[in-house]
Amino acid sequence: MTTKRVTSIDVARHAGVSQSTVSRTFTPGAGVSEAARRKVVEAASELGYTPNAIARSLSKQHTDIVGIVMGRITSPFHPYVLEKFINELQNVGKQALLFSTPPDSEIDELLELVLQYQVDALIVASATISSDMAEACARNGTPVVLFNRYVLGANVNAVCTDNVEAGRLVANELIDAGHQKLALIEGKANTSTAVDRKKGYFDRLQERGHVDVVADGGDHTYEAGFEAALRLLDRDDPPDAIFCSSDNAALGAMDAARYQLGIKIPAELSVVGFDDIPAAAWPSYSLTTIRTPVNRMVEATLDLLLDRLEKPSMSPEFLLLPGELIRRHSARLAGVQEINTSPSPLLTKPQHGA
Amino acid sequence: MTTKRVTSIDVARHAGVSQSTVSRTFTPGAGVSEAARRKVVEAASELGYTPNAIARSLSKQHTDIVGIVMGRITSPFHPYVLEKFINELQNVGKQALLFSTPPDSEIDELLELVLQYQVDALIVASATISSDMAEACARNGTPVVLFNRYVLGANVNAVCTDNVEAGRLVANELIDAGHQKLALIEGKANTSTAVDRKKGYFDRLQERGHVDVVADGGDHTYEAGFEAALRLLDRDDPPDAIFCSSDNAALGAMDAARYQLGIKIPAELSVVGFDDIPAAAWPSYSLTTIRTPVNRMVEATLDLLLDRLEKPSMSPEFLLLPGELIRRHSARLAGVQEINTSPSPLLTKPQHGA
DNA sequence: TTGAAAGCGATACCAT
């Protein structure tokens, strides 16, 4: 029952031309007479012919597909990032082969698989690649760019938010607002994002004389934030301000404080998040947070990638983009500050078409 | 500077065996002596050889990649679904080539591209495929299964939530709770999901004597829900119950009612959503909603797909899975009902490993 | 412009 696939040879026969001519007809810049082209096109549609991209890839030595490895697609703004990557890639005629890394699994063996599929380039988002693997990619000429993660010492392209600086921003804001007992609800200890945010926050706090800052948490989820807040707020010396290393955790912390403990925000407690997901702007939360420059990050990543696709010899770059403090109503203000009412950039409809 | 790709021939030469033997070494069930295998493996690692999946695909006549076309990756539970698809696929040794359809764009031309890449099978999630294209796929033996969408009359595999029945469920619940002025905040008129939910709701309402039900909205987003609620509640005869065709819209509606209009939920207004996204269970909302059986849908989709990958002749199936009404605190209860406290299924960590 | 033929990097059948 399975009809045999129709190939360019079939079309050639049917159109009374050579197979080469058929190939040329489907190659944008090639030289084919109008007459021949017409015959081929007709024969093709009669037979229901579609060029075989796999065969073409083998012959042309490139696939036009870029691999995307993403740790947890469901994480805060990842779907948005992914969609944007895909759309932009499609716009320049490239396909995306998507891989998701099981949390805490070895990404290197996965990469080997990705490379087998001869991807022209690789985007690794929120997952880390070993320097060995990075070199392996470099060796066979596959450009790699890390998104939202970097690897120290390795010569790999990477674009990140400046998490350390953002952490310092939050520390300043909270101290300036007069808070005394600062706390942190942190993320996973093995992710550079969480570690850097914590570092910036703690460092700056210490510089300004706040030494004993308590931390809890361990995951960038709503639930983790909820539980951590409960524990933090149940202490003998509960904090009057909590910096949550992610918006999700911040929302959980707010709900825990309000609905479980009856604490008023920001009158009795300030909460600051990180990411600026859409829900942060909702009136139920109105969360003060750090806005991650997602759009610029995605664009920078794509630029880096596309550049190196054309000119593989370009040397690696490391882009560190600043986060922006968005003041809303979940944290006490320091002096006269404006409330920021701009919507989350994640709401911007992704552009389609050129 | 670009090192030439190393092929099985290079390895063969280096190991002093034939190219066939190299190939066999990398083919799971093939017969190679321990001695030969050892030599090959060593040579391969010395040279940094990786099998070329593209060449293999051409020769084996299948790619082990399945295409996934998804309309809006950022829609409510799509990231979760996508992640699950990817993981399960990876577990059975298949790769995913991902495409996102620009909203309201012609999906058929995109499909042509997908097919060019010789995908072994195709998942179309929340996007519609023309019967023509469905037939084209059938002709060249590419199994297709639609996720969360169906096409009437066409012989295509599909798995959906029973949106009509779910709509009726909501109608009953609201009427039973004694509501008089019912309203609907609907989704896009050209999506079967939105249309079916509306149909079930309206039909059942009418059957029970509620004829003039007002509808507003037009998109399954928070913002659309917010705006629609504002308009609905501003009428001379404002509704005392609103069914929102999606959770996102419901959250927007709740925020609009509470924070813009000062309306008490559920005392003065009942709100019911659809999807049961994680935020629906958060105490800030505690949204009564219809839980979409996502997990079973994903599993069913994969089952259908994998079955047909093995046995292409299997006839198409259409699975309609029931939604479940999850009672929380955003809607008045009909008589003595239990509040459902089970967490959103979307929180379940996706399984990795077999 | 067009056709013939040599790859591209594997798989698989056929002898040995």
Added chain:
DNA sequence: ATGGTATCGCTTTCAA
């Protein structure tokens, strides 16, 4: 078990 070779479907010289 191993090697030789045709084959997968296309791109791309090279001549004509």
